Amino acid sequence: MVQQAALLSPERIVSEFQKNGVTHVITIPDSETNYLYELMKEQPWLDVISSCREGETMAIAMGLSIAGKTPVCLIQNTGMMESGDSIRGMALGSGLPLVMVVGYRGWTRHGITPDSAAVYTEPFLNAFGIHYYLVEHDADGDRISLAFQEAKATNKPVVVLIGDEYHGFNR
Amino acid sequence: MFNAADMFKAFGKHRDKAIVIATGTSGRHWREASTDMKRDVALGGSMGQTTAACLGLALGLPNEKVCLFDSEGSLLMNLGILPTVSGKQPKNFYHFLMDNECYATTGGQPVANAQNLDWAGMAKSAGYAATYHFDNLEDFASNVGDIMKKAGPVFVSMKIVPEIENEPIGRRQRQPAGRSRGEMIRDLREIAGVKVS
Known part of the structure; x- marks a missing residue:
């Protein structure tokens, strides 16, 4: 059985958030990010905003960014696809940097998946011209910082895809 | 029902330094009433x-009052925002x-079940701190000052006379171009003292 220690730990993600000055995470928790949610709620420097629909997260993030905060949207790829108009009008349309951390449901290292959520994830991002970084293990964690740097340099949204093939966030 | 233009005049007397976001066809009248464009x-x-x-703006600027003039067609598209x-x-x-019980900007088609929706009731059930409903200008005008002194989140439902646009898009009179989003963000950050590294 694959040990969680070899995968992407929630601590690494939260550490990257802190390093990059994240002030708010706007999220809809899912089964893959449950433990991450608990860890985020424990951080005194971080405000977690529970949203009801993924499209809200980009809009809330825009308002926070205008106010000088550093928000992150934490959603799943299914919700990201539902949020197309919000990504267009709020994330891309604001001209402000934004990192969206997106659970890559259905992703496998083999490149073959029966899950259409995974099949359409990267084509969706490419259609919007949004750059993305794949993060699978703790060793990939520095890519999260790269995403923040790129978002800030381009004033655009950048996505971190969490290729959590083994549901490493679950305890 | 009462007119948006009159409503905005009444609100304007109590705006003080609040940040105002006005949406939809009715929201255009705020331009005529506002005295603090920045x-x-x-x-x-x-x-x-x-x-x-x-909501994001209000959370990010807790020392500024944020007043949104929303429309019911828009709110219905994401009703989940009330509990958020x-x-x-x-x-x-x-x-x-x-x-205004309709989609005024697209020709006045009715909003689903428009005449039976209890907006203030929905907001109250969702957990807003205070909710109000007004269907005439006099009551609104005499209460809006006190409402602006309440602790939020406050929800105020108002029955507004629809101003239906039914001309083809190409024939409609254009509003003069306002500030770009970038200019608005710059101005707002300046007055709110927002520093961005």
Whole structure:
């Protein structure tokens, strides 16, 4: 059985958030990010905003960014696809940097998946011209910082895809 | 029902330094009533998400009052925002709803079940700190001053006379171009003292 220690730990993600000055995470928790949610709620420097629909997260993030905060949207790829108009009008349309951390449901290292959520994830991002970084293990964690740097340099949204093939966030 | 232009005049007397976001066909009248353009912001851009953007602004600027003049067609597109707002209880958020019972900008088609919706009741059930409903100008005008002193999130439902646009898009009279979103963000950050590294 694959040990969680070899995968992407929630601590690494939260550490990257802190390093990059994240002030708010706007999220809809899912089964893959449950433990991450608990860890985020424990951080005194971080405000977690529970949203009801993924499209809200980009809009809330825009308002926070205008106010000088550093928000992150934490959603799943299914919700990201539902949020197309919000990504267009709020994330891309604001001209402000934004990192969206997106659970890559259905992703496998083999490149073959029966899950259409995974099949359409990267084509969706490419259609919007949004750059993305794949993060699978703790060793990939520095890519999260790269995403923040790129978002800030381009004033655009950048996505971190969490290729959590083994549901490493679950305890 | 009462007119949006009259409603905005009444509100304007009690605005003080609040940041104002006015949406939809009725929201255009705020331009005529506003006396502090730098505190007026357009946060539209995607369907039904202006309320969420205003929530973000209110949470990010807790020392500024944020007043949204929303429309019911827009709010229905993302009704889940009501508990999202309530979940954070922003004391500086004032959510006004201009309910004209139709999609005025597309020709006046009715909003689903428009005449039977209890907007203030929905907001109250979702957890807003205070909710109100007005169907005439006199009551609104005599209460809006006190409402602006309440701790949010406050929800104010208003029955507003629809101003239906039924001309083809190409024949409609264009509003003069306002400030770009970038200019609005710059102005707002300046007056709110927002520093961005």
